[in-house]
Amino acid sequence: MSEHYTDASLEHKPTYGIYILVWLVLMILTGVTVAVAGINLGNITVATALTIAIIKSYLVLTFFMHLKSESATFRIFVGVALLFLLISIALLFTDYSFL
Amino acid sequence: MSTLAEHTVPHVHRDDVGSRLGMWLFLFTELILFGGMFLVYAVYRYTNQQEFHVAAKELNTSLGTLNTLVLLTSSLTIVLAIVAIRKGNKRLSVFLQIITLILALGFLINKYFEWNIKIHHGLFPGSEILLGKGSGEIIFFGLYYVMTGLHALHVMVGFVLIEIMTGYTIKGKINSTNYVRLEAAGLYWHLVDIIWIFLFPLFYLIT
Numbered sequence A: 001m002s003e004h005y006t007d008a009s010l011e012h013k014p015t016y017g018i019y020i021l022v023w024l025v026l027m028i029l030t031g032v033t034v035a036v037a038g039i040n041l042g043n044i045t046v047a048t049a050l051t052i053a054i055i056k057s058y059l060v061l062t063f064f065m066h067l068k069s070e071s072a073t074f075r076i077f078v079g080v081a082l083l084f085l086l087i088s089i090a091l092l093f094t095d096y097s098f099l
Numbered sequence B: 001m002s003t004l005a006e007h008t009v010p011h012v013h014r015d016d017v018g019s020r021l022g023m024w025l026f027l028f029t030e031l032i033l034f035g036g037m038f039l040v041y042a043v044y045r046y047t048n049q050q051e052f053h054v055a056a057k058e059l060n061t062s063l064g065t066l067n068t069l070v071l072l073t074s075s076l077t078i079v080l081a082i083v084a085i086r087k088g089n090k091r092l093s094v095f096l097q098i099i100t101l102i103l104a105l106g107f108l109i110n111k112y113f114e115w116n117i118k119i120h121h122g123l124f125p126g127s128e129i130l131l132g133k134g135s136g137e138i139i140f141f142g143l144y145y146v147m148t149g150l151h152a153l154h155v156m157v158g159f160v161l162i163e164i165m166t167g168y169t170i171k172g173k174i175n176s177t178n179y180v181r182l183e184a185a186g187l188y189w190h191l192v193d194i195i196w197i198f199l200f201p202l203f204y205l206i207t
Helices: A017-037 A044-064 A072-096 B004-008 B016-047 B049-056 B061-086 B090-120 B135-171 B180-204
Strands: A002-006 B011-015
Touching: A017 A044, A017 B061, A017 B180, A044 B061, A044 B180, A072 B016, B011 B016, B016 B049, B016 B135, B016 B180, B049 B135, B061 B090, B061 B180, B090 B135, B090 B180, B135 B180
Parallel strands: A002 B011
Antiparallel strands: none
């Protein structure tokens, strides 16, 4: 009995190194978030925290969740999902940011 | 390329790409669930900025930071477990999955102590101390308990999922050619990690 399956492998040669590197960057970014939170940056405090969180999420999505080696279909799916979330946020703030 | 000879052999059809895509679709529903809560948070934070800052001072930044590091590391160990099984290193994969489970447990124990301290300080939904505070602070703690609580629930679900996958790996059901289930559990675990990446600065670092 033979097994037939489509594209079982994500990438041809799995390696440990890249993930450890991404993890190190994530640890450093966590340190940066905590350090920056101690400084009063006024209005851009939230923006800084969110920017770092977005960078961290991007790294997790791209490397840990393998979007880098998945087909374009996956990236389009994720992009559309995030776009709709972004639309909800944008529409919500048209109601609130002009109070 | 398939040949005529291959078609005469009965085969098991498996669609790993389809399985992964299915998992991603499920993760989008999680995105909507937590996304909605983040929207609620955004509105109340915008309308109660001062009170949110005061309330956030009650949270323990060190415990929050520790939990961030624990969760990020557990994300690394689960992704390395997938690499290990793909390389055919079953023992290392099982070891890394067990480390992930220990880290998940560590996160929950940490969360238990964190909530315990809050509750001892009388800061829980409906407590007299909390109800004596301003409406913004009541909302902050309401959101804190609901959002970190729902996240902790996801950590528990992830723990059970990974535990099942560890069992499969030991039994050989997950192996170097069939590891899509471990992949799916890993995707779920990373989503839990991403949610925490946003919860952490929004609750613990706004003082």
